[in-house]
Amino acid sequence: MQSDGSSFPEAVEKLASEAGMEIPKDDPQQEEKARERQSLYDVLARVQELYRQNLYTAEGREGLAYLTRRGLREETLERFGLGWSGDGRSLVAALRADGITVEQLAQVGLMRLGEAGHPRGELFFNRVTFPIRDRKGRVISFGGRILGDGQPKYLNGPETPLFSKRRTLFNLDHATQAVRKGAELVVVEGYMDAIALDQAGLQGAVAPLGTALGEEQLELLWRLTPRPIICLDGDQAGQRAALRVCEVALPLLSAEKSLSFCRLSEGDDPDSFVQREGATAMAERFAHARPMVEELFNLLSVREVNPGPEQRAALRERLIALSRQIPERNLASEYRSTFLDLFFERFRRHKGKRGARSPGRVSTGPREPRSVAEGAVERLNVLTVLIVCHPAILPHIEQAYTQLMLPDTLNDVREAVLEWADQSEELTAENCQKWMQEHGLGEVLSSLIDGPLPRTLRSARSDDDMLKVDVLESWWHFYALVNFASFEREVQQSVEDVLMAAYSKSSDSSEGERFPVSILARMKVVEALKRGEQPELDEGTDAPP
Incomplete structure (x- = not known):
């Protein structure tokens, strides 16, 4: 479980297979559920084949041109299985020969149904498709990007027996393998960010699925590494997302589980940065990712340019309150101390010429001697x-x-x-x-x-x-x-x-x-x-x- 990031059942199944042992069979009811789930995996695998083929037809030409303009190479398209959904009216007919029913398509989230259970149309139409896979590499849902000005720009499949957004990360299967080989585990904002980093050789990138990073997704990350890097867009939305990640993570932190943050300039995202600056520059940014305690302080204080006593008092109280959310007492104390060090460093001790140097806890080098007037x-x-x-x-x-x-x-x-x-x-x-x-x-x-x-x-x-x-x-x-x-x-x-x-x-x-x-x-x-x-x-x- 620790070395592969596997769940307990996955670890047992793999070890038993390697040892030539047979896992005890489930009862008939459980076996039937397993068969149903497997059939749903088969449905999604067949849909993926169809979407993939569509990308190279006349109908999918526009989608292929879009992906090429975004700088993706043929091998990247193949690695991620990117495709084209079609016009939204041909999926049922195309899959009828495989024995796939409308009800099965609805079960995997690809068909909209009316109140009476009648099909109302396909979920994805005229969209580039991104297969979402589980840790074993099995397709469990899709995401789709519309071309042009339609909304929503990105659409993810709904919750199904196979797919839960809060328990899944895009590209987790590839990233897991890369992290085991020494790659940095990096959380980015969207599909294209993760794909662009992977194409550049930084293959440990994952992305949440249209929602803020949640508790269960953080636990997935910590099973792979004790300090994953959060690298969101450099705009205001990216800052708000980073703050939300910090607030979700605080009650879950321990001495063995934390986060680091890589801040990009406003207007940049991992996709644009790595294509412009290259993989080496991006890796350098990851190497200098800063601890969560510093990122959280900066996110909360960035707008406080010249705060009055009331604003300073409110900020300090919020910082102290946040530190209390950490369950481990010693770690909570360290966060509190560092918050206050950063607070005094920024708002008290560098005010005018009388400001003192940075406190010892956040100092990066040896102390410099102080100049104190004689007497x-x-x-x-x-x-x-x-x-x-x-x-x-x-x-x-x-x-x-x-x-x-x-x-x-x-x-x-x-x-x-x-x-x-x-x-x-x-x-x-x-x-x-x-x-x-x-x-x-x-x-x-x-x-x-x-x-x-x-x-x-x-x-x-x-x-x-x-x-x-x-x-x-x-x-x-x-x-x-x-x-x-x-x-x-x-x-x-x-x-x-x-x-x-x-x-x-x-x-x-x-x-x-x-x-x-x-x-x-x-x-x-x-x-x-x-x-x-x-x-x-x-x-x-x-x-x-």
Whole structure:
């Protein structure tokens, strides 16, 4: 089952045949069903022969010309069994000599029937036909493409006893053989994409059948390889399809089952790309397919060019919610961490010149040394300790905190604090420091806490409302010492925003009468620094609360 991608009954049948053993017979009822199914396979095989012959008649000339214009060679037409349906009025008569009935054609989905069961006409007419085969290579249905402007452009056969769209992939039989020989398993959007890649020598391509890729089709892929590549069209529809694949796959992921994504430029599809650039260029794209976690983040954030706080908060919440859909706890945690790394990298840490480099989890190379102004390291240490020991202030200062340029050690602490805060229901020092200890940052944390702190905060109580203001003001004081000019501009803008909001309220409204405490704390810091005041540091080693 693992080596051939076979189902259990298929594996048993094959091994028994090789060993010269006879599989126990089904009961008479099961045998009758097997005979009926075999007869339906025979019907489809005979229809396939007829469609194939039609392609080379005068009636099928237009279809053959279309396939030739699309760049398909004779051997490719033969390999895939492409054909022509005819005018939609000759199938019954042509197959009557073979004993094939209208009812059988209806059973395999090739004949439309009225409410009373009377034939209403053939499903395919004036269409190029694409036989759809199962893993054993047996024809189980057809797809058809109309020429000209008719709709629908592509039409697949309906659900039948032999054919289920959600359990089938186009070209799965050829792709299975190719993957066993080392080819990449690639999911593309349509028949012609899979055929074009196969003709170019990239024979591991499959395609869903007019529907979005579903759970059962993903399981088919994972039976062949742990990380198939999804390569859809580069247009908006392709992006929506990729997002849908990610959403379907998330609850099914494990450490052994994932997806990679190959993104093409807008206006390209695998067919056009491989015919223009060649198989080597296409294979190179497959080799650089990116992990699903990065593709999903990019799909969700692509429209967020300059998002405000509300948009950023909504995006972050959606990313966290998506990570929770993964059943394996460790994998879900890794997805969540990577989502947040990518989020902060894109929207927080590269804002202006103060943005920090890419976080360690998504870095592709060794860390580069940070450039921190002389004398600033001690102040940055204090800023970090204030947050770790009084994390309740984090919502008030988070945006400024994420924009600071920090040395690598403090950056590791920041990433850990932000990750903890995102999943914690209660922002307490005890919970924060316990989480940091569990994640290998205990020694770093101890060295920071034993360092200098504002003297007035050494013995303060963490649950005191006035303390929260004092801590917040102290944090902004040290933040301002790192870059006062920028800080003053930010405070001025915040004050103007609040005043504008207050004056826009109705005169009898109580909203806006109370000045925001976070802005008030920063205003006090600006005035104190203009007066030349500096916070006093206590060099003692008593741990703060």
